[in-house]
Amino acid sequence: MQIQILQERPQDQRHIEPLLDLTFGPERHQRTTYRLREGVPPLAELCHVALDPYGTLLASLRFWPVLAASAPAILLGPLAVAPRLQGRGIGRGLLRHALAEARRLDHGLCIVVGDPAYYAPFGFRSAVAAGLVMPGPVEPARFQVLELAPGTLEGRQGAVAACPHAPGAARVTGEGAA
Numbered sequence: 001m002q003i004q005i006l007q008e009r010p011q012d013q014r015h016i017e018p019l020l021d022l023t024f025g026p027e028r029h030q031r032t033t034y035r036l037r038e039g040v041p042p043l044a045e046l047c048h049v050a051l052d053p054y055g056t057l058l059a060s061l062r063f064w065p066v067l068a069a070s071a072p073a074i075l076l077g078p079l080a081v082a083p084r085l086q087g088r089g090i091g092r093g094l095l096r097h098a099l100a101e102a103r104r105l106d107h108g109l110c111i112v113v114g115d116p117a118y119y120a121p122f123g124f125r126s127a128v129a130a131g132l133v134m135p136g137p138v139e140p141a142r143f144q145v146l147e148l149a150p151g152t153l154e155g156r157q158g159a160v161a162a163c164p165h166a167p168g169a170a171r172v173t174g175e176g177a178a
């Protein structure tokens, strides 16, 4: 099937929410990563969707601005692929596309809380070992970081925090956080 990756559009919101409910469950809002997103618009230029040839939404990947040791960083996620189409490379395709875009736009540091086996091939490594700390409960092995620009982490240890006034943050949707 021909899959198209596009920057997220306002009309995608109503399809993304049910996909996230399906893949992560409604209790996802209790997670520490959601605390970091509360009241903060996602980074429009990095949020992408995968569509089938009929325009049906198959997957979504969003990013939020955060601070890591008081400096700008991006928080990857949520990443979700429609259950019937998982394991066909759609998630990796979205990740490859969005991370390339993040580098092009000069973002230096990317944080994710997710399965290390999935993210390691993209260069993510332990954020705990790198000296970063999440502001709430998180499984340490799932907390990972990627230097989009080499050397960004040098001398940069400390807490991850919400970034409500990030430059360049723009609303993708009327509702804000997913």
Ligand SMILES: CC(C)(COP(=O)(O)OP(=O)(O)OC[C@H]1O[C@@H](n2cnc3c(N)ncnc32)[C@H](O)[C@@H]1OP(=O)(O)O)[C@@H](O)C(=O)NCCC(=O)NCCS
Binding pocket: 023, 024, 077, 078, 079, 080, 081, 082, 085, 086, 087, 088, 089, 090, 091, 092, 093, 113, 114, 115, 117, 118
């Ligand atoms: C996790 C998810 C985003 C992966 O997207 P996908 O399109 O299904 O995965 P891809 O086809 O790109 O990649 C498939 C590969 O990733 C592996 N993989 C899939 N989910 C994984 C996970 N949670 N942990 C580790 N590896 C995983 C598969 O085993 C497969 O490996 P292989 O190529 O060596 O066989 C998708 O399965 C999903 O939406 N899951 C539910 C929501 C979720 O858990 N999101 C996690 C974000 S951290």
